[in-house]
Amino acid sequence: MKSTRLKVGITALFVSISASIVASELYYFIRFADKKGTPYSLLRPEEFLSVRAIERRKLFGVGIDSTDLPVNPLYISEVIATGVQFHSSSKWLNGITILSSDSFPLQAIKQLPFVKNIQYTGIRTSAVSVRQHVRYNYTLSDYGSSEAQIRQLNGQFLHDKGYRGKGVLIGILDSGFRNVDTNPAFDSLRIANRITGAASVISSAIDVYRQDAHGALVLSVMAANIPGRYIGTAPEASYLLLQTEYAPNEYLVETDFWVRGIELADSAGADVVNSSLGYTEFDDPAMNFTYADMNGRVARSSIAAEMAAQKGMIVCNSIGNSGALPWKYLGSPADAHAILSIGATTSTGEASAFSSYGPSSDGRVKPELSATGTRTALVNTQGSITSSNGTSFSSPVVAGMAACYLQFLRGQQSLSVGSIINQLIQSANRAATPHPQLGYGIPDFAKVPGLITGNAATTTDSPITFSFNPAAKTITVGLTALRGIDISVHDLSGRRLMHLAAGNSFTELNLSNLNAGVYLVQVRAGKELFNHKILLR
Incomplete structure (x- = not known):
């Protein structure tokens, strides 16, 4: 190309x-x-800028600039x-x-x-209601519920503690949101007025609820709420629905629509953005990107995605569905710096064959994370539970859980998008051995919340548990069926301050000789590494 x-x-x-x-x-x-x-x-x-946008900048310590x-x-x-x-x-x-x-x-x-x-x-093509079309192909078939895809990430750990996205605004950039205004799966959103806006960047004459179904399916992965049958990854979050993709054709202008959409999401105060879109080739071949362009610095959509992260938004973007195609690699804006591009896995954690490959052309690990993308459970436009394939659906699995994690973090300390992304990566099952289709792997939200603590937090599904007593300045490390354990404490510069070999089921560390600040407790068991951040006051 x-x-x-x-x-x-x-x-x-x-x-x-x-x-x-x-x-x-x-x-x-x-x-x-x-x-x-x-x-x-x-x-x-x-x-x-909206009040929400200004407050988000303050929370993340981001200045307002030109x-x-x-x-x-x-x-x-x-x-x-x-x-x-x-x-x-x-x-x-x-x-x-x-x-x-x-x-x-x-x-x-x-x-x-x-x-x-x-x-x-x-x-320009006439802006009218369009046939159903999807950027990343998928096929619908009957499925059960969302439990497996949430448990694969231990997302229930946050949900069970009450972190379900409340107070977090998620922006969705997509091709249309057919029947979201009537679909019974979204009745709790409508009743609570948690759809803060729904608009088309392409034309103000477009009714996004009569457009393509793709965005509605993506939304269902995060927001659908059918008690006893289906719960999304962020069922209590609020949502901003923006159509940036015009499904019937494909031109470079759609990357500019995408830029406009994410800027609107920023101005509205969105905290998390999910984009299950990607751009590589166009109806006019002269506009095509090459793999060399996939460095985060060429496509305007990729540049804007990084700018969104710099302004305090967590951006999740599908890596793409080209893994079995000649193109093979990721697209834009998944190649952006400082965002989370998301690959697809099977229910057993293996790479989905269609999931696009990294790295970016400048050698960065892509995707950063992965989640269920083969037979992802979702709700269709008639309100029926079904399943589908595609990184379009693995991305909102992660985006919704990232919103729940952000709800957990708020009020505990100053935040940065970079540190949140690093914490998610550290929790992932391939953090030490990234894979070209899985990246750093599947995040574990039973481990991630323990990385930042102002409250006692114990993970129950991990062979390592941490319980921090901020008053006594002690942390107890629980060891389950592991041998050859090394425990060390580091400051944020990486300098090791304490080290010991552990042989008991529970080992208590006294940290009272350390100054106030944030420290990393690191437990190494053979090739496995477990991290836990603590805040000493």
Whole structure:
């Protein structure tokens, strides 16, 4: 696949487009050089960010900077004055998407002093209700319940303690949410007003509830609540539903729709974002990505995904379903830095054959984590429990549990997206031996909550248990059927402060000689490594 799509000049662009296409309305992305003269100010963030978005930044210690400022409206007005139609803007990438059926205005736009570059990104198609279509293929068949996929991650550990996503806002970027407004599986969402918004980035005329079913199926993995029959991974979270994907065709402009969607999720204050979408090849082959592009620095969607993480959002994105196809590798934005790309497993933890391969082209482990993607239990658009295959469905398994974990963490300490991702990775079953399709493997939420503690926490399903007494500054390590145990205590720089060999069923460590701070208790049993973070006050 050749990739000429990112540096196409205006002249070459129109040579490559056939006469029949030139007569159509075309999408373009216009990048601006700066935000000079903007009427917005970093001193008045409430004008362009919600209270939730501002509070999330405070919680994660993230400042408000120039990328949060909206695109200069004066620049937009000057572009529109050339005769083109404004579609949407990206404040993070400082650009706008426009529509035009005539090449003449583009020449004028190119001469504007604040315009950095222009890129053709696709053909406009009528925004109407569409046939069911999915980015990642799946087949529906009868299934039981969600218990197996939740227990595979020990998600019930958090649920049983009351952490079910309450107070956490999850944004979903997808292709449509058919029947979510009437499906009985989502009645608890509607009754409690926990769908905070539902909109299309593509066109304000689109009713996302009459569109493609894919997003509704993804939502069900997290939010469906049919007592005694199906419980999602984050049944008490709130949800923001955004259509960024137009299913009938595929053009580069959809990566710009994705950027707009995640920016809207940020402004609305979303804490977690799930995207079961991926981009590699397009209807116009000149737009295709190559594997070399999958480094997190080329596709605008990948750049925006990393920016979302920098602003305090946990982003989960399907790795893709190309494992058995010639492409084979991950797509964008799964290649982004600082996010969780999610692979698919069978119920026994083996890699699903269709799950795309890592690493990223710059050598980073991808996917980061994996979950059930073969015969994932979900609820269809009629409210019936069924199952399906695809990393589209393994991603929301993890995203929902990440929301529950975030609920647990809130109020205990200052947070960072990087540390949360690292904690999830440390808990995973392949943390020490990453796999090209599974990454670091399946996270274990019976271990992860014990990594950060301000309360006594004991994991019962692990051969290692930890019980911390913050008042006495002691931690008891319980050992079950393990031999050859080494226990050590480290500061966050990695310096080892204490070390002992343990031979008893329970070993108590007195930490009263340590200063206040966060420490890592590490237990090594042969090739297995167990970590537990503690906070000394």
